[in-house]
Amino acid sequence: MQKSRIFIVIPVFNENNVLRETVLSLFHEGYRIVIVDDGSTENQKKYLENLEVDFLRHRINLGQGASLQTGTKFSLMQGADIIVHFDADGQHSAKDIPLLIEPLISRKADIVFGSRFLGESKNKIPFAKKIVLNIARYINFLFTGILLTDAHNGLRALTIDAAKTLTIKENRMAHASEILFWVKKKNLKYKEIPVQIIYTEYSKKKGQTIWQSIRILYDLILHKFFE
Template sequence: MYEYRIVIVDDGSIIPVNTFLVGLPVYCLRHRVNLGQGAALETGFQYAFKCGADIVVTFDGDGQHVAEDVRTIVKPLMDGEVEVVLGSRFLEDGVSEVPVVRKMVLRIGRLVNFALGGGLLSDAHNGLRAVSREALEKISITENRMAHASEILFEIKRHRLSYREVPVTVNYTDYSRQKGQSGVDGIKILFDLVLHKLFR
């Protein structure tokens, strides 16, 4: 039996998210100004660590992930096989119907991640991850915006953490497409990554 908590990080939404959470068994953290997804994840990580979490699962709020996948992604951690588990939409063909442009951006992204010193993964940027407490203690995200996904890979390498990719489903609804990354965002991420490497 395991106890779990759902933590929501409200990254400076104009309408505070907790107005929609009344009576729900969730914990809500609110940034007073919008900082970006990377910052929101780090806030969530720090809170989870403070609460004594053994495993942390990150789950994007735009409906692209499937709750059942949490079980598969957490399993290697519970079995003590690895320290970080990363979701991938490309490991099993046909599970996720990825739009062509998105696929191309992610293909380039995984090579960029590899070139800049992360591991060579099948998926460059997947919001579904599971992190053990030991890894949580070591990993710290300083990239406030979307470059955090690559930074996590750099951190995994830097601290020599063991990791594994696990196939997960990514749903492309109209809403998640609207919220997702485009080619232009890819260039922004690249820019952030170059700055990250320059000033550190």
């Protein structure tokens, strides 16, 4: 498979130079990179100078879920074979992508989720985070009947067929669970692959707080009510 037909969608909101490092690490691998700037108040292009990437910009801030959907739709229109969702804050590793997309190429899965609980980085997860993620995975299980080892990992890969069947409607952070709803509803084959999560001060700052987890739960309940 041509690497240029593997699209990496990166939602971006008021990032710093870590964004450039993230993009560079992917760029060297030869993937096509789609940046979705979710209405940042600061100019994000300055971190992307001299890098050939697709730059999309929401006029207003809609949320990470909406950005992923925009990037995914754009990738489909541009003729992607595989779409990878990747975080901008440097917590994912470009080296995990070949492992992540292997099951898609061999048709063993339609969608692959990265899991920090399967790999070596398991022991590096902060304690509070571990508890919240464990609660979250059982909540997802209650809602969908699918029990993943990692509930809210931003690293995932989809085939075009999977990307076409699902439309992320949860604009904010509940999209990770919403994708599971789609997996269940459309009977997609899924697989979990161990991935590395690099916790830095920056990624922790950018990551989710307990309060946001409650917001996700709230969004999920409303999603069930109104969809």
